[in-house]
Amino acid sequence: MSTPALIQLANVTKVYGSGATALQALKGVNLSIEAGDFVAIMGPSGSGKSTAMNMLGCLDTPTTGSYLFNGAHVEQLSRDQRALLRRRYLGFVFQGFNLLARTSAQENVELPLLYRGEPARQRHGAAKNALASVGLAGWEDHTPAELSGGQQQRVAIARAIVTEPTVLLADEPTGNLDTQRSHEIMDLLWKLNVDHGITVLMVTHELDMAQYAKRIVRFVDGIVASDTRNPHPAALQPQAATAGSPNTPAAEVA
Numbered sequence: 143m144s145t146p147a148l149i150q151l152a153n154v155t156k157v158y159g160s161g162a163t164a165l166q167a168l169k170g171v172n173l174s175i176e177a178g179d180f181v182a183i184m185g186p187s188g189s190g191k192s193t194a195m196n197m198l199g200c201l202d203t204p205t206t207g208s209y210l211f212n213g214a215h216v217e218q219l220s221r222d223q224r225a226l227l228r229r230r231y232l233g234f235v236f237q238g239f240n241l242l243a244r245t246s247a248q249e250n251v252e253l254p255l256l257y258r259g260e261p262a263r264q265r266h267g268a269a270k271n272a273l274a275s276v277g278l279a280g281w282e283d284h285t286p287a288e289l290s291g292g293q294q295q296r297v298a299i300a301r302a303i304v305t306e307p308t309v310l311l312a313d314e315p316t317g318n319l320d321t322q323r324s325h326e327i328m329d330l331l332w333k334l335n336v337d338h339g340i341t342v343l344m345v346t347h348e349l350d351m352a353q354y355a356k357r358i359v360r361f362v363d364g365i366v367a368s369d370t371r372n373p374h375p376a377a378l379q380p381q382a383a384t385a386g387s388p389n390t391p392a393a394e395v396a
């Protein structure tokens with residue numbers, strides 16, 4: 143018997159606005175994601191990637207169609223129930239980091255636990271561990287302004303994983319970073335997927351970054367136009383072997 147998918151979108155549509163200005167951002171998306179997968183979502187600007195991510199992240203609901211998360215019909219949940227589901231199972235990372243300014247890395251990472259009502263002692267310990275796991279031990283007291291872009295995104299990832307989510311959703315997490323920093327962030331997402339078993343869903347415009355994923359889903363004009371397994375995720379390739387592959391950033395390896 144096959145186990146049901148963790149995530150299942152069935153004939154999902156999304157219409158923004160109404161009447162003459164109505165815009166159909168999703169036109170019948172079918173997508174099934176197993177626990178433990180690492181999916182890169184690609185496609186042209188305006189093809190519905192972020193709309194689909196908002197849906198998957200339970201930040202928005204389909205206009206029609208169904209979304210099953212872990213067997214629960216998300217489109218039938220109340221706003222509060224969706225918020226609980228988000229808090230319990232999902233972690234978010236955005237292109238612009240979205241950290242609180244003038245607030246230390248430690249406090250930024252503790253925030254989701256504060257919302258959960260966890261006592262100070264647990265919050266401190268968990269945030270310290272999360273920061274260490276993204277390579278930022280010793281940086282706890284720094285504010286975002288005192289950190290590089292790559293470090294800020296690491297803090298944002300620590301904040302996303304401090305609640306031990308089942309799924310990490312990242313919308314263009316390397317969009318504001320240079321190539322070197324982007325690869326470091328992708329290595330980190332890869333480790334979270336492989337070592338911690340977190341299912342990762344990531345939107346990216348860059349093929350080099352998508353190559354870290356185990357599966358690449360391409361959106362075009364509001365539908366899934368292609369959905370392919372990546373037989374050789376970038377993080378698995380021995381450095382010496384990358385020269386022969388057209389899709390790996392050989393220049394970054396040196």
Ligand SMILES: Nc1ncnc2c1ncn2[C@@H]1O[C@H](COP(=O)(O)OP(=O)(O)OP(=O)(O)O)[C@@H](O)[C@H]1O
Pocket residue numbers: 158159165166167185186187188189190191192193194
């Ligand atoms: N809140 C909104 N209200 C109205 N229209 C929206 C809204 N959000 C997105 N859209 C429209 O829906 C379509 C899909 O947008 P979406 O943001 O999902 O695209 P995307 O694939 O993420 O693009 P990009 O690569 O530029 O981020 C676009 O035509 C966009 O203008």
Ligand SMILES: [Mg+2]
Pocket residue numbers: 191192193
């Ligand atoms: Mg987008």
